[in-house]
Amino acid sequence: MEIKGFKFSTVEAAIKKPGRKDLALIFSEIPANAAAVFTINKVKAAPVLLSAERITSGKAQALLVNSGNANACTGENGMTVAKETSRLVADGLGISDQLLQVSSTGVIGVQMPLDRFTSAIPPLIAGLQNGTFAEVAQAIMTTDTFPKMETKSVQTADANYTIAGIAKGAGMIMPNMATMLSFIITDAAVAPEFLQKAFRNSVNSSFNAITVDGDMSTNDTCLIMANGMAGNKVITDGTTEADVFENTLCELLLSLAKQIVKDGEGATKFVEIRVTGAVDDNDAKKAAMSIANSSLVKTAFFGQDANWGRIFAAVGYSGATVNPLFLSLRFDDVCMAENGIFAGGDAETRGTSVLQQKEFTVTVDLGLGNGTATVYTSDLSHEYVNINADYRT
Amino acid sequence: MEIKGFKFSTVEAAIKKPGRKDLALIFSEIPANAAAVFTINKVKAAPVLLSAERITSGKAQALLVNSGNANACTGENGMTVAKETSRLVADGLGISDQLLQVSSTGVIGVQMPLDRFTSAIPPLIAGLQNGTFAEVAQAIMTTDTFPKMETKSVQTADANYTIAGIAKGAGMIMPNMATMLSFIITDAAVAPEFLQKAFRNSVNSSFNAITVDGDMSTNDTCLIMANGMAGNKVITDGTTEADVFENTLCELLLSLAKQIVKDGEGATKFVEIRVTGAVDDNDAKKAAMSIANSSLVKTAFFGQDANWGRIFAAVGYSGATVNPLFLSLRFDDVCMAENGIFAGGDAETRGTSVLQQKEFTVTVDLGLGNGTATVYTSDLSHEYVNINADYRT
Numbered sequence: 001m002e003i004k005g006f007k008f009s010t011v012e013a014a015i016k017k018p019g020r021k022d023l024a025l026i027f028s029e030i031p032a033n034a035a036a037v038f039t040i041n042k043v044k045a046a047p048v049l050l051s052a053e054r055i056t057s058g059k060a061q062a063l064l065v066n067s068g069n070a071n072a073c074t075g076e077n078g079m080t081v082a083k084e085t086s087r088l089v090a091d092g093l094g095i096s097d098q099l100l101q102v103s104s105t106g107v108i109g110v111q112m113p114l115d116r117f118t119s120a121i122p123p124l125i126a127g128l129q130n131g132t133f134a135e136v137a138q139a140i141m142t143t144d145t146f147p148k149m150e151t152k153s154v155q156t157a158d159a160n161y162t163i164a165g166i167a168k169g170a171g172m173i174m175p176n177m178a179t180m181l182s183f184i185i186t187d188a189a190v191a192p193e194f195l196q197k198a199f200r201n202s203v204n205s206s207f208n209a210i211t212v213d214g215d216m217s218t219n220d221t222c223l224i225m226a227n228g229m230a231g232n233k234v235i236t237d238g239t240t241e242a243d244v245f246e247n248t249l250c251e252l253l254l255s256l257a258k259q260i261v262k263d264g265e266g267a268t269k270f271v272e273i274r275v276t277g278a279v280d281d282n283d284a285k286k287a288a289m290s291i292a293n294s295s296l297v298k299t300a301f302f303g304q305d306a307n308w309g310r311i312f313a314a315v316g317y318s319g320a321t322v323n324p325l326f327l328s329l330r331f332d333d334v335c336m337a338e339n340g341i342f343a344g345g346d347a348e349t350r351g352t353s354v355l356q357q358k359e360f361t362v363t364v365d366l367g368l369g370n371g372t373a374t375v376y377t378s379d380l381s382h383e384y385v386n387i388n389a390d391y392r393t
Numbered sequence: 394m395e396i397k398g399f400k401f402s403t404v405e406a407a408i409k410k411p412g413r414k415d416l417a418l419i420f421s422e423i424p425a426n427a428a429a430v431f432t433i434n435k436v437k438a439a440p441v442l443l444s445a446e447r448i449t450s451g452k453a454q455a456l457l458v459n460s461g462n463a464n465a466c467t468g469e470n471g472m473t474v475a476k477e478t479s480r481l482v483a484d485g486l487g488i489s490d491q492l493l494q495v496s497s498t499g500v501i502g503v504q505m506p507l508d509r510f511t512s513a514i515p516p517l518i519a520g521l522q523n524g525t526f527a528e529v530a531q532a533i534m535t536t537d538t539f540p541k542m543e544t545k546s547v548q549t550a551d552a553n554y555t556i557a558g559i560a561k562g563a564g565m566i567m568p569n570m571a572t573m574l575s576f577i578i579t580d581a582a583v584a585p586e587f588l589q590k591a592f593r594n595s596v597n598s599s600f601n602a603i604t605v606d607g608d609m610s611t612n613d614t615c616l617i618m619a620n621g622m623a624g625n626k627v628i629t630d631g632t633t634e635a636d637v638f639e640n641t642l643c644e645l646l647l648s649l650a651k652q653i654v655k656d657g658e659g660a661t662k663f664v665e666i667r668v669t670g671a672v673d674d675n676d677a678k679k680a681a682m683s684i685a686n687s688s689l690v691k692t693a694f695f696g697q698d699a700n701w702g703r704i705f706a707a708v709g710y711s712g713a714t715v716n717p718l719f720l721s722l723r724f725d726d727v728c729m730a731e732n733g734i735f736a737g738g739d740a741e742t743r744g745t746s747v748l749q750q751k752e753f754t755v756t757v758d759l760g761l762g763n764g765t766a767t768v769y770t771s772d773l774s775h776e777y778v779n780i781n782a783d784y785r786t
Contacts, residue, residue, distance in 0.1 A: 043709030043717045043733075073702050075718065075734035108702025109735050218706050295688070299778050309466050309501025313611050316436030324436045325468065340436075341468035342502050382778050385692050 003162045004187035005029040005229035009127035010139040013120035015113060016068030016106060023117070024139040025089065025124050025131075026063040026183060031099055032227035033192045034060035035199045039220035045072035046082040047102040048219055054098055058192045060225050061099035063183060064089050067140050067168070068106040069113075072218040081112045088118065092125040103221050105142055105168065105181055133185070137166035140181055144168050148259040150252045154188070156241055161188035161230035163248055167256040182207065182222040182256055188245065189228030194237040198246040199224050206253035210261050210376045224249075261376045266383030269301050270376070272361040275315075278371030283320040285373040287364065290318030298380035306351035308336040315364060326367030332360050396555045397580035398422040398622035402520035403532040406513035408506060409461030409499060416510070417532040418482065418517050418524075419456040419576060424492055425620035426585045427453035428592045432613035438465035439475040440495040441612055447491050451585045453618050454492035456576060457482050460533050460561070464497040464505045465611040474505045481511065485518040496614050498535055498561065498574055526578070530559035533574055537561050541652040543645045547581070549634055554581035554623035556641060560649040562613075575600065575615045575649055581638065582621030587630040591639040592617050599646035602768045603654050617642075654769045659776030662694050663769070665754040668708075671764030676713040678766040680757065683711030691773035699744035701729040708757060719760030725753050 005028050013023040036055045038048050054060070064086060071078045082102050090097035104112070137147035151164040169180025190198075203222055228234070235241045262270050273292050278284035291297055294314040300307040308329050315322055329337045331354040336347050354360050399421050406416040429448045431441050447453070457479060464471045475495050483490035497505070530540035544557040562573025583591075596615055621627070628634045655663050666685050671677035684690055687707040693700040701722050708715055722730045724747040729740050747753050 041706060041709040042715040043705050043720075070702070073705050073717070073720075073730065073733055073735070075732060077734075108700075108706060109730065110702075111735070218702075218709060295773075302778065307501075309463075309503075309611075312436050312466050313434060313501060316434040316611060322435040324466070327436075327466075337466065337502065339468060340466055341470075342466070342504070380688075380778060382775050385695065385773060385775050385778060 003133070003164050003185055005227045006133070006185050006187070007128040008131035008133050008136050009124050010131055010135045011120050011124045011127060013066065013116045015066055015116055021135070021139045022068045023066045023120050023124055024136040025128065026136060026185065027093060027128055028061050028185070028225055028227040030227055030229065031059045031061045032225035033058060033190060033195050034223065034225045035196045036101070036221060036223040037200065037203055039218060041218050043073065043218050045070050045104060045219040046074060046078035047071055047104045048221060050079065050082050050086070051101045051103065051221065054101065057098065059099060060101050060223070061095050062089065062093060063101045063103060063223065065103040065136075065140055065181065065183070066106070067142050069104060069110055070106045070108045070219050071104040071112045073109040074111050077111060081114050084114060085117045085121070088121045089125070092121060101223055103181055103219070105140060105219055108218060133164055133166060136183070137168070140166070140168040142168065144263050146263055148256055148263070150255040152248050152252050154244055154248055156232045159230050159232035161186060161232055163188065163252055165252050165256050167260055169260050180207070180220055180260055182253070184224040184249070184252070186224070186226045187228070187230040188226055189230065189232050189234040190226040190245065191234050191236045194235060194242055195224065195226055197237065198242070198249055201246060202250040202253045205250060206257040209374060210257045258376055261378050264378030266381040266386065267378030268358070268381050269379040270359040271301060271378065273375050273377060274361060274363045274372070275366065276363065276372045277365040277367045277369060278373070279321045279369045280371040281373055282371070284371040285375070287315045287318045287320040287366065288373045288375040290314045291362065291364070292375050292377035295380055298377070301355065301379035302381045304352065304355040306331065306336065306348060306355055308351070311362065311364065312337070312340070315366070320366070321368060322366060323368065328365045328367065330363045331355060396526070396557050396578055398620045399526070399578050399580070400521040401524035401526050401529050402517050403524055403528045404513050404517045404520060406459065406509045408459055408509055414528070414532045415461045416459045416513050416517055417529040418521065419529060419578065420486060420521055421454050421578070421618055421620040423620055423622065424452050424454045425618035426451060426583055426588050427494075427616065427618045428589045429494070429614060429616040430593065430596055432611060434611050436466065436611050438463050438497060438612045439467060439471035440464055440497045441614060443472065443475050443479070444494045444496065444614065447494065450491065452492060453494050453616070454488050455482065455486055456494040456496060456616065458496040458529075458533055458574065458576070459499070460535050461499040462497060462503055462505050463499045463501045463612050466502040467504050470504060474507045477507060478510045478514070481514045482518070485514060494616055496574055496612070496616075498533060498612055501611060526557055526559060529576075530561070533559070533561040535561065537656050539656055541649050541656070543648040545641050545645050547637060547641055549625045552623045552625035554579060554625055556581065556645055558645050558649050560653055562653050573600070573613055573653060575646070577617040577642070577645070579617070579619045580621070580623040581619055582623065582625050582627040583619040583638065584627050584629045587628060587635055588617065588619055590630065591635070591642055594639060595643040595646045598643060599650040603650045603770065651769055654771050657771030659774040659779065660771030661751070661774050662772040663752040664694060664771065665767060665769055667754060667756040667765070667767050668759065669756065669765045670758040670760045670762060671766070672714045672762045673764040674766055675764070677764040678768070680708045680711045680713040680715070680759065681766045681768045683707045684755065684757070685768050685770035688773055691770070694748065694772035695774045697745065697748040699724065699729065699741060699748055701744070704755065704757065705730070705733070708759070713759070714761060715759060716761065721758045721760065723756045724748060
């Protein structure tokens with residue numbers, strides 16, 4: 001895979017502790033059209049505030065990202081450090097710091113050790129000659145158990161372009177905008193307005209449709225950079241090429257989003273929740289998210305217990321319009337309940353078999369209208385408690 | 394303790410399985426003024442629908458309650474069974490079935506075995522001669538590890554009256570109205586309108602201020618019956634006696650609510666969350682509930698990890714008005730963060746000591762206004778996962 005004009009580097013800066021590469025750099029040889037979405041949490045990390053301000057230009061050329069420290073709840077000093085590290089990198093690269101995006105993930109509330117950046121940045125820049133995107137995916141991991149990456153190539157009339165993306169995030173995953181870190185790069189030439197639009201649409205049907213634990217991070221960031229070096233005719237809205245680009249981007253983001261759920265902290269199950277028959281799509285999403293975030297439903301998944309009643313209870317308090325007598329529910333294609341009551345027969349046995357799989361689908365029909373929504377979630381296991389009870393140690 | 398005119402009985406009906414008393418009856422010798430609040434979940438159990446309709450009269454004389462089966466998601470047959478059991482009891486007691494409240498708790502989606510009620514009801518009624526309220530508290534338990542009960546006596550100018558309450562509920566606890574089963578009886582004479590008002594106020598500052606897991610049940614019910622047999626002058630609104638009654642009722646309900654949190658499924662910690670300095674009380678409650686329901690915060694409590702940053706993150710996505718730079722946080726009287734950042738010094742060590750206690754208080758000041766709220770919650774432990782992964786087996 002080659003994404004023309006992009007270079008990568010990773011180093012060990014020992015930001016939290018030594019032993020792994022925790023600082024990464026993505027660099028485009030020329031400024032790229034760029035778009036980003038950030039957490040809507042009112043407590044935002046310093047790098048989020050800084051990057052959000054800079055991205056309004058619609059341009060970015062490089063991204064500096066670290067794991068081990070979120071630089072959140074760090075006050076004025078946190079912002080000073082974010083600016084200073086970005087200045088050092090921009091100077092080293094010979095670009096304006098306005099074209100540098102910065103991103104951090106890790107523990108909240110601990111001041112960022114500037115000195116470790118100062119010494120790590122020169123080798124980081126020197127390393128751009130031979131780094132890979134996969135190494136960046138590795139460096140941004142925190143509690144993730146595997147790096148998340150996806151690549152897709154598209155042949156257009158005049159050129160071949162590639163879109164590649166990486167993501168991290170296994171806890172504090174809750175949809176509402178970008179809900180973890182994800183960085184997408186492409187050498188396609190894409191008009192800025194269309195890039196914005198296609199990106200937002202794709203984020204909505206991917207990262208905003210997953211939930212692991214209902215917590216929303218202070219640092220969530222999803223960034224796309226399109227440097228145009230593939231040489232294709234600029235993709236503009238309303239064309240066939242635009243449809244292809246948006247569909248490809250959407251698939252790529254969905255793949256990354258599903259990887260995040262599969263790597264959900266302590267997850268042993270990957271569950272697709274489909275709600276149909278809602279009054280509208282918005283109601284369907286409310287019901288689906290309520291199911292996906294219910295601790296009682298998620299522990300039942302972990303226990304492989306076909307406790308469909310808890311799912312109806314979660315639908316009932318979701319805020320969606322519901323008539324209990326119209327509800328039906330399936331685990332994969334096994335009908336567990338119809339008209340609000342147990343389907344009978346061998347549903348219990350067959351439903352339990354479905355839940356013993358590693359992946360399955362829960363479909364709830366509200367029987368009211370045409371609204372639909374699909375979200376993806378994991379179960380709630382002992383390991384989730386283990387990971388989060390001693391995350392900082 | 395005597396609450397004049399109330400009688401109690403419990404029997405083993407083996408509704409889910411044999412081995413314990415699971416059916417209880419509370420009976421007042423004369424019709425009592427009564428008020429009740431029920432779950433606002435749109436998927437309501439049959440007994441909730443039936444009791445809600447009957448309580449509009451403002452009168453009740455008896456309550457039939459079972460554990461082991463929620464009679465929820467049981468359709469028309471569930472309602473038929475609820476009506477039939479209440480008719481059998483009312484006939485046996487020689488009262489109108491309109492004066493009988495019915496309540497159920499246990500597994501959702503399983504049809505109620507009417508035949509077990511039919512054979513258990515005669516001995517249940519016969520047992521009213523020598524049963525106790527404490528035995529009823531025992532019979533309504535599901536995953537509870539101890540029965541919950543509280544009694545308070547009040548001396549008025551003309552008589553002495555008693556208020557006594559029992560409650561159950563360790564999972565599916567989420568505030569929004571009555572959030573579990575709780576039954577309060579008193580021999581005080583209380584005017585119906587004031588009884589309604591005092592009861593609603595008391596529920597709001599007690600049961601609606603606790604959360605264990607953020608799930609809202611299909612069966613939540615909180616009922617009060619005041620039969621007036623203490624012989625006191627009828628308590629009406631706007632009097633000193635009214636203040637005393639409401640304060641006493643409020644304390645009693647808060648005691649029961651705290652007992653529920655302490656018995657939260659798998660709970661190892663009892664945590665009081667206080668939010669101050671919010672724009673208004675409503676915002677303060679949003680922020681407090683967001684903290685209390687965060688899986689990340691609750692697992693940190695379990696791990697005794699002074700991870701205050703997660704608490705700020707939960708405040709940030711709560712929907713309350715927040716300025717990150719004005720936030721401060723204390724564990725008991727240890728200041729962990731001020732002006733949005735770590736307080737420094739030995740805060741980490743001292744904060745960790747606080748979290749090693751079984752009970753502690755988290756106070757977050759938003760630094761914006763005079764809004765305050767207090768909620769009570771537990772931690773999220775391995776045992777919670779254990780209990781809920783195989784609840785039905």
